[in-house]
Amino acid sequence: xxxxxxxxxxxxxxxxxxxxxxxxxxxxxxxxxxxxxxxxxxxxxxxxxxxxxxxxxxxxxxxxxxxxxxxxxxxxxxxxxxxxxxxxxxxxxxxxxxx
Amino acid sequence: xxxxxxxxxxxxxxxxxxxxxxxxxxxxxxxxxxxxxxxxxxxxxxxxxxxxxxxxxxxxxxxxxxxxxxxxxxxxxxxxxxxxxxxxxxxxxxxxxxxxxxxxxxxxxxxxxxxxxxxxxxxxxxxxxxxxxxxxxxxxxxxxxxxxxxxxxxxxxxxxxxxxxxxxxxxxxxxxxxxxxxxxxxxxxxxxxxxxxxxxxxxxxxxxxxxxxxxxxxxxxxxxxxxxxxx
Numbered sequence: 001x002x003x004x005x006x007x008x009x010x011x012x013x014x015x016x017x018x019x020x021x022x023x024x025x026x027x028x029x030x031x032x033x034x035x036x037x038x039x040x041x042x043x044x045x046x047x048x049x050x051x052x053x054x055x056x057x058x059x060x061x062x063x064x065x066x067x068x069x070x071x072x073x074x075x076x077x078x079x080x081x082x083x084x085x086x087x088x089x090x091x092x093x094x095x096x097x098x099x
Numbered sequence: 100x101x102x103x104x105x106x107x108x109x110x111x112x113x114x115x116x117x118x119x120x121x122x123x124x125x126x127x128x129x130x131x132x133x134x135x136x137x138x139x140x141x142x143x144x145x146x147x148x149x150x151x152x153x154x155x156x157x158x159x160x161x162x163x164x165x166x167x168x169x170x171x172x173x174x175x176x177x178x179x180x181x182x183x184x185x186x187x188x189x190x191x192x193x194x195x196x197x198x199x200x201x202x203x204x205x206x207x208x209x210x211x212x213x214x215x216x217x218x219x220x221x222x223x224x225x226x227x228x229x230x231x232x233x234x235x236x237x238x239x240x241x242x243x244x245x246x247x248x249x250x251x252x253x254x255x256x257x258x259x260x261x262x263x264x265x266x267x268x269x270x271x272x273x274x275x276x277x278x279x280x281x282x283x284x285x286x287x288x289x290x291x292x293x294x295x296x297x298x299x300x301x302x303x304x305x306x307x308x309x310x311x312x313x314x315x316x317x318x319x320x321x322x323x324x325x326x327x328x329x330x
Contacts, residue, residue, distance in 0.1 A: 005195045006188075015185040022181065026174055029325040037329065041321035048181075049314045056188045057310045058303075063126055066133055073137035077144040084148050088156060 004061035014055045021048050113298035125300050132304045136311050143270070143315055150263045150322060153256065158327070160256035163243050165326035167232060168264070169223055173324040176219050177316065183212035184313045187306045194299030199292050202302065206286035209309065213279045220272055227261075234262045267319055274312045281305045 025044040033040055054060040059070050111121055118124035154161045190205035231239040238258050245254055285301055288294065294302055 005192060008189065008192065011185060011188045011192070015181065018181045018184075019178065022174070022177055025321055025325065026170070029170075029321070029328040032329040037327065041325055042318075045318050045321050048317045052184060052310050052314055052317070056184055057307055058191075062129065066126075066129055069130060069133040069137060073133070073140040076137075077140050077147075080141075080144055081148045081151060084152055085155070088152050 004058070006055065006058075006061075010055065014051050017051060018048055111297055121297065125303075128300045128304055129307070132307045136307065139311060143267075146263065146267050146270070147318065147322070150267065153259055153263065154322070154326070157253055157256040157259075159249065160253040161260050162327040162330065163245060163253075164232075164257045164260035164264075165323065166244075167227065167230060167242060168324050169226065170324050170328065172219050172223050173320055176216050177320045179212050179216045179219070180313050180316050183209045183216070184310055186212065187309045191299065191302050191306045194289075194294045194302040195296060197295035199289060199294075202289040202294060203286055206282050206289060206302075210279050210282050210286065213275050213282075217272060217275060217279075220268065232261050233265065234258050264323055267323070271312065271315055271319060274315070278305070278309050278312055281308070 021044050025041050028040050028044070029037065031037075053070060057070075059067055114121050114124060118127065186205045186208040190202055190209065193199075193201035193205055227233065228237070230242040231237045232242065238261065240254060240257055243257055245257065282305060285305055288301065
């Protein structure tokens with residue numbers, strides 16, 4: 001439960017990590033990583049979000065049920081985006097009129 | 100009324116009658132907020148999914164359009180928003196420890212950072228307005244430097260980028276305006292000593308909302324500003 005009181009140091013550490021990741025994502029955007037630029041920037045965004053969710057939003061020290069709700073939200077989003085992309089990416093594979 | 104009601108046991112003044120314990124009450128509030136945030140994820144998720152599909156079907160159009168955004172201002176705003184998440188987390192902590200002065204200070208700091216974010220966003224919007232990049236109002240591809248060999252589809256999809264840009268950042272800014280309003284009320288209550296270790300749920304819950312809005316921006320920033328910058 002959020003009875004747990006995180007130390008100020010923990011919060012500052014997470015903040016420092018978030019700032020480092022921000023700099024990393026900007027720098028990486030200017031470097032040619034080939035097809036990896038987009039996945040890399042998204043990976044950094046996901047790591048940032050996970051730190052915010054676990055520490056700032058106290059999910060790490062919360063009820064298991066809250067964790068289930070938090071995971072469910074993003075799981076459904078992953079399904080939405082994953083299946084949409086599976087559709088659009090594979091359309092070119094078959095020569096179907098009106099695709 | 101008092102005579103007919105069930106015997107009234109002594110309890111914390113913050114505990115509503117339909118809850119057994121303050122802990123159960125707080126857990127319910129947290130779970131309720133996460134339920135709301137799940138719907139918010141879906142709400143923004145549709146825009147994100149649409150954006151990604153368009154971005155990958157016409158990458159050239161989105162890269163060209165993205166160049167018109169200010170990477171510098173976008174990056175500064177990301178830093179501002181991440182900092183505001185820190186101040187919110189510290190405000191919640193001050194609620195847990197019962198430090199009223201720190202609660203008010205960190206909440207006010209968050210409001211100030213939120214206003215700075217919106218101010219910078221406003222500067223960006225006015226630049227894009229002057230470059231005639233507002234779809235449905237004054238959209239023109241003049242500023243975009245579209246190569247002459249670009250297809251009609253690419254030219255049309257540049258406008259689509261800005262439809263997504265204004266909708267997504269606008270919706271995000273709208274959430275921030277609500278958040279700032281909520282924190283103004285919470286800060287006022289905090290200054291009157293309403294929150295302490297026994298009851299800080301409103302700070303915690305509104306904090307969850309603010310962090311969520313921060314997370315939305317964490318994804319908006321690379322998606323909108325950092326498309327193919329290396330080219």
